[in-house]
Amino acid sequence: MREKCGIFAAKTENASKKAYYALIALQHRGQESAGISVWRHKIRTLAGRGLVSEVFRGNELSRLKSNMVIAHVRYSTSGSLNETQPLETSCHGKKIAVAHNGTLTNFLPLRRKYEKKGVKFRHSVDSELLGISFLWHLRETGDEFEAMREVFNEVKGAYSVAFLFDGKILVARDPVGFRPLSYGIGDGHYFASEDSALRLFVEDIRDVAPGEVFLISDDVENKVLVKEKHHHCVFEYIYFARPDSVLDEVSVYSARVKMGRELALESPANAEVVIPVPDSGRAAALGFSQISGIPYAEGLIKNRYIGRTFIMPGQFYRELKVKLKLSPVREIVSGKRVVLIDDSIVRGTTMRRIVAMLRKAGAKEVHVRIASPPIRHPCYMGIDIPTRHELIAAFGGVDRVKKAINADSLAYLSVNGLKKAVGKGELCLACLTGNYPEWAFHF
Numbered sequence: 001m002r003e004k005c006g007i008f009a010a011k012t013e014n015a016s017k018k019a020y021y022a023l024i025a026l027q028h029r030g031q032e033s034a035g036i037s038v039w040r041h042k043i044r045t046l047a048g049r050g051l052v053s054e055v056f057r058g059n060e061l062s063r064l065k066s067n068m069v070i071a072h073v074r075y076s077t078s079g080s081l082n083e084t085q086p087l088e089t090s091c092h093g094k095k096i097a098v099a100h101n102g103t104l105t106n107f108l109p110l111r112r113k114y115e116k117k118g119v120k121f122r123h124s125v126d127s128e129l130l131g132i133s134f135l136w137h138l139r140e141t142g143d144e145f146e147a148m149r150e151v152f153n154e155v156k157g158a159y160s161v162a163f164l165f166d167g168k169i170l171v172a173r174d175p176v177g178f179r180p181l182s183y184g185i186g187d188g189h190y191f192a193s194e195d196s197a198l199r200l201f202v203e204d205i206r207d208v209a210p211g212e213v214f215l216i217s218d219d220v221e222n223k224v225l226v227k228e229k230h231h232h233c234v235f236e237y238i239y240f241a242r243p244d245s246v247l248d249e250v251s252v253y254s255a256r257v258k259m260g261r262e263l264a265l266e267s268p269a270n271a272e273v274v275i276p277v278p279d280s281g282r283a284a285a286l287g288f289s290q291i292s293g294i295p296y297a298e299g300l301i302k303n304r305y306i307g308r309t310f311i312m313p314g315q316f317y318r319e320l321k322v323k324l325k326l327s328p329v330r331e332i333v334s335g336k337r338v339v340l341i342d343d344s345i346v347r348g349t350t351m352r353r354i355v356a357m358l359r360k361a362g363a364k365e366v367h368v369r370i371a372s373p374p375i376r377h378p379c380y381m382g383i384d385i386p387t388r389h390e391l392i393a394a395f396g397g398v399d400r401v402k403k404a405i406n407a408d409s410l411a412y413l414s415v416n417g418l419k420k421a422v423g424k425g426e427l428c429l430a431c432l433t434g435n436y437p438e439w440a441f442h443f
């Protein structure tokens, strides 16, 4: 399962430098490319493949001096890997830069519709359509909010998006609110996918509401244009977001600890030590340990510098990569019955290898507990979940997965347990239940 993009936008002093630091705080949301666009009489964009620190090495930022910025870190879900964001496009002779997190469900038919009207698309990625639709309707209505109302009517799917055009910034969250988006105010106006990136600069922070639009020029104006039933992506809480973020007023860290607590209540295990799969399994393992009374220990160590390390061809080097990434602490594991906690299983590759690794390190029994329900359906809203046949839990029951990963026992958190842990009814759970939010597919 691949991660989501991160977006940032601000009107403030030294905007591009702040964007650089915000992108570093959002790096976990996308590692394929990074980019910054500013307004200096016209749009100027610098973007490239790689991590933020690889794309921006210092001097470039002095060429982007401005007080108006939008910025992006990308993990592609649509179009070519060579695309970067913010992307620049134009319609009716007007230019716009677009930074988008999410995936559009009616991209292809809408793109065809615009092409028939004579619009030329310059990119392969769905995000361009948001810019085109906005500029098209801006010319028709002459008003940014009315244009955005048309975008909401027309473009379906998930989008938290920032536009830069005509010396203005427009920021919007789709009417269902799949993707997170926060607004911060202090020595300027700031927006970011997660509030933890805004806390670098300001403390006065709130969520952008689903269907809400901000227009920043000389003044700041905001309106909630449409409100559908809120469907926040539950995987932000399970895995994607930083644990120190608060999304739609729910702390990601607390939600994860509660997932572990619910899991221990639903599916206890007879064991001597609770071990998390780092990094994302830690909070749930702590919750599991609190309820079960079984001590928590860091029995697996993760090398955090491995990143997109080039892997030489061949089985030997593939195995080596796994050993480089994770290794067991023998003293903790040896001779013990272990409860191993992770946030999710996607293909099952990680879990299969870890169970084998723990057995090799001397674990007597390995009981796997997963702090989310089985993923059985694809996501069309921006998470690159593999096709159904690659999802280990898509066909057959839990017992089949247990055998495949060679665990002594296996249990997943129930959908109800998950809802209790997050504490909000307004969630998208489609990849777990197969019930897709209607708005995103109504076109």
Ligand SMILES: O=P(O)(O)OC[C@H]1O[C@H](OP(=O)(O)OP(=O)(O)O)[C@H](O)[C@@H]1O
Residues within 6 Å of the ligand: 001, 239, 277, 278, 279, 280, 281, 342, 343, 344, 345, 346, 347, 348, 349, 350, 351
């Ligand atoms: O079943 P699989 O297809 O192997 O994928 C599932 C694993 O991937 C994710 O972790 P990841 O390795 O991305 O690292 P993190 O937990 O440190 O973020 C997730 O937390 C699981 O551990």
Ligand SMILES: NC(=O)CC[C@H](N)C(=O)O
Residues within 6 Å of the ligand: 003, 004, 005, 006, 074, 075, 076, 077, 078, 079, 085, 100, 101, 102, 103, 104, 125, 126, 127, 382
């Ligand atoms: N992960 C995302 O949010 C991706 C945004 C956009 N669909 C892209 O592929 O660039």
Ligand code: SF4
Residues within 6 Å of the ligand: 178, 232, 233, 234, 235, 236, 378, 379, 380, 381, 382, 383, 428, 429, 430, 431, 432
């Ligand atoms: S289908 Fe799953 S991953 Fe996709 S938006 Fe819904 S909860 Fe998130």
Ligand SMILES: [Mg+2]
Residues within 6 Å of the ligand: 277, 278, 279, 280, 281, 342, 343
């Ligand atoms: Mg993990």
